Amino acid sequence: MEAFNFNTIKPNNRFRKKPTNSYRSKPLISISILAIFFFLIFFLFNTSIFFPTSIKTTQCLKLQTLKGHKFLWYAPHSGFTNQLSEFKNAVLMAAILNRTLIVPPVLDHHAVVLGSCPKFRVSDPKQLRFAVWNHAIELIQSHRYVSMADVIDLSSLVSDSAVQVIDFRYFVSLFCDIDVNYFCVKDSKMENSLLEKLKQCGTLLSGYSVDTSECVYAVEEDCRTTVWTYQKEGENGSIDSFQPDDQLKKKKNISFVRRRNDVHAALGPHSRANLANVLSFGSLFTSPYKGSESYIDIHEAPKDQKIQSLIKRIEFLPFVNEIMDAGKAYALHTVKSPFLCAQLRLLDGQFKNHRRATFEGLKQKLDFLRQKENLPIHIFVMTDLPISNWSGTYLGDLANDPDSFKLFVISENDNLIQETAKKVVDEGHSMKVGALYNNGIEKDCQRGQMLPDILLHVEEIVCSCASLGFVGTAGSTIADSIEMMRKKQICSP
Incomplete structure (x- = not known):
């Protein structure tokens, strides 16, 4: 293909410009120059309108x-x-x-x-x-x-x-x-x-x-x-x-x-x-x-x-004392007897598709314990499946057999959880770390703070104290966390 050459193009007389009236064009030129001038002034002082990502900030001065x-x-x-x-x-x-x-x-x-x-x-x-x-x-x-x-x-x-x-x-x-x-x-x-x-x-x-x-x-x-x-x-x-x-x-x-x-x-x-x-x-x-x-x-x-x-x-970073103490207290004073912990993740993501396999692992563990432990076997249940939905599941079967099993669960409305959450807020550990920078905040800043959701943390502590063993959900990072705490024997005297 031949290269395009602007020099070979000849002007077409039909579109040739007519001579302009120089007297009439001068005011138009002056107005154009003024318009360009004011546009440049506006542009220089409002660059953020055209380039919002180029922000002249005062961040980092302190x-x-x-x-x-x-x-x-x-x-x-x-x-x-x-x-x-x-x-x-x-x-x-x-x-x-x-x-x-x-x-x-x-x-x-x-x-x-x-x-x-x-x-x-x-x-x-x-x-x-x-x-x-x-x-x-x-x-x-x-x-x-x-x-x-x-x-x-x-x-x-x-x-x-x-x-x-x-x-x-x-x-x-x-x-x-x-x-x-x-x-x-x-x-x-x-x-x-x-x-x-x-x-x-x-x-x-x-x-x-x-x-x-x-x-x-x-x-x-x-x-x-x-x-x-x-x-x-x-x-x-x-x-x-x-x-x-x-x-x-x-x-x-x-x-x-x-x-x-x-x-x-x-x-x-x-x-x-x-x-x-x-x-x-x-x-x-x-x-x-x-x-x-x-x-x-x-x-x-x-x-x-x-x-x-x-x-x-950093392989293991413990919870603050308020949460640790709450979990240990529940295991010692509420469950009391030796117990098994079952961490059953059944609703979230990939885990809802493996509910049968999760229950099967728990069933095998309980069949083994029934042969060697006194009945009823105490089980602390940590699950995302609401109790109202247990009917028709293996958890429902366990709950309906009180002679063989005694189940324990904690809810976010339990006094233990509410009181522990208040202690966490009142203690304000985050206000105490990094004291070099953390100056000038009002002492009553924590007042009016909504109580944090600490149920999961307390449940993990309880599971780490289960002396009859632990059954976790395969692939769950929560199960991995509990296994680490059990390895560190955080409930040992």
Whole structure:
């Protein structure tokens, strides 16, 4: 095909311009110049209208006054057990990168979801961060905010400086330059100006806004492209063993390549990320999959004794004393006799399709116990299936056989749960960690706070005390958590 040549085009006389009247055109030219001038003035002072992601912010001004202090944020998601798993990984990352960990709230169950790493179908890190930010602000507004530090005991980690922490609310007050006591007002409504300021903070922390001051470094690598490692010689930048197969690539039209990258080399002292006051991750959830890890593969650090020690310590992080004491008291004073714990997840996600197999495992355990234990056998039942729906199930059969079995359940309205929740709120553990930053908050800030949902935590403690054994739901992270507590023998005298 011949190249198109503008020089070969001859003018067509039919469309030749007629001579213009120069006298009439001068006013039009003057008006055009004035219009362009005013448009430029308007553009310069209103760039945010055209480029809303290029926000000139005042965030980080207070953070930058804290010389030598840099922070790490991430986006927790899914249920509580997954959130706790991510928190442990966040502690590890903060220690490796020498950053202060921003302790997040406990999110509502599945208020924010990740997706599936093995299927390469996950939310973008920006989306996750912004969803978590918005949900955290909503928890503050509705007075339902419960920090991870309110339910998990961080005192031993903080006391010996294994990691430095700051409560999310205090971080927001510094990052957004607002009075932390705004979060204590009884009226759940916030002024529009405050909400707009919080929104700008959220977009910046999430990575949506263009950050010209290098205040925030938003980590965009997620489980589709990266497996974070630490001090594994010869692996930095190498191809991970788990990759999307050809069928998945074709079906989903994806071209991801997962690489194993050393987190200290990529985001540590000699990286561009180290210049930022805040390092902002997306999800920090990981799990074993096909001989690899979905996102973080740091199980040992023989060349770094501080990190090696921390890896062992965060394997199990206990609940705060108020929750531990409540679970132990229920096991000792209510159930009393030796008992079996049955953790039966029957309604949520994949588990509802395996109800028969879950019940079969419990039945086999009880058939064995009936041959050697005195009747009735005491069973503590931890399940998401309401008692009103037990009829026609194996649980209904057990409840209808009081000569052989005595069942125990706890509900969120029980006095034990309500009183323990009040103690957790009154104690305010999250206000005590990170004391270097947590200044200026009113002492009565906790008043008016709605009671936290701690039923799951107390149930886990009770199950860890079951002397006749434990039957958990296969694949449940809650069952894994209980097994860990039983391994640590938290109910031993």
